[in-house]
Amino acid sequence: MNRTGLFIALTLSVVFGLLFGLYPELDLKVAALFYDATAKTFPLKTVTWAMIARDGAMWIAWALVMPALVTLVVKLVRPVKPLMISGRAMVFLIVTMLLSAIIISNVIFKGYWGRPRPVVVTEFNGKLDFMPWWDPRGACPKNCSFFSGEGATAFWTYAPAALTPPAWRPAAYVAATAFGLVTGGLRMAFGGHFFTDVLFSGIASFLVIWLAYAFIYRWPSTRLTDYGIDVALTRFAWPGYRWMQKRLGKDVGALPRLRPGTAE
DSSP: OOOOHHHHHHHHHHHHHHHHHOTHHOOOOOOHHTTTTTTOOOGGOOHHHHHHHHHHHHHHHHHHHHHHHHHHHHHHHHSSOOHHHHHHHHHHHHHHHHHIIIIIIIIIIHOOOOOOOOGGGGGGGGGGGOEEEETTOOSSOOOSSOOOHHHHHHTTHHHHHSSSOOOHHHHHHHHHHHHHHHHHHHHTTTSOOHHHHHHHHHHHHHHHHHHHHHIIIOTTTTOOOOOHHHHHHHHHHHHHHHHHHHHTTTOSSSOOOOOSSSSS
């Protein structure tokens, strides 16, 4: 998550954004590679192994964030216990997954950016007009094409890659990129997304992860600590924990004094 990666992501967004903005028919030409004009369908969308691969990619991504989710739930239920993994890693993984895979892609963009999916545009035997990536005025009513939520989820694997040991990190970034491209490619092959939907899903996820990493780990003014996160969660969860313990016949008392290196 260094400046080189940020420069590459921004350069790709500008170059491909302008190219496909000035020549939007390129999106149609790429989508046509997966379309069977004789059968008037995207044939791969009914192939069993492709559907299994699509679902499997989402399971893999969510499996990578599961340790962080379990850690958070356990801490909220049993605040007296220390965090099971690094507090910063927990926050980093959960926040970036929520932002990139759910809030930005599905809640903000896909709900209001009316770009129809390839499978429903007139060029591929659908009923809606094709729209370039930059135009939100399409006739898609909901769950639209721009940008790919599954692509964003797959490219989110940049987040766990950023937490690998420095010696492994370049290989981890390459693996995350390949995982996102293959997953996005499957969505294109199914007629679910255009190339630019996948491209900008990857760029959006990368930018979210880059900023979150800088906020949590790099910038001195905002940098978090594992101990500080542990303490904040302990204080937040203690009233509910004490109430539940009282219901069970045991009063654990007020929040104990918090000391570095303890289970608070």
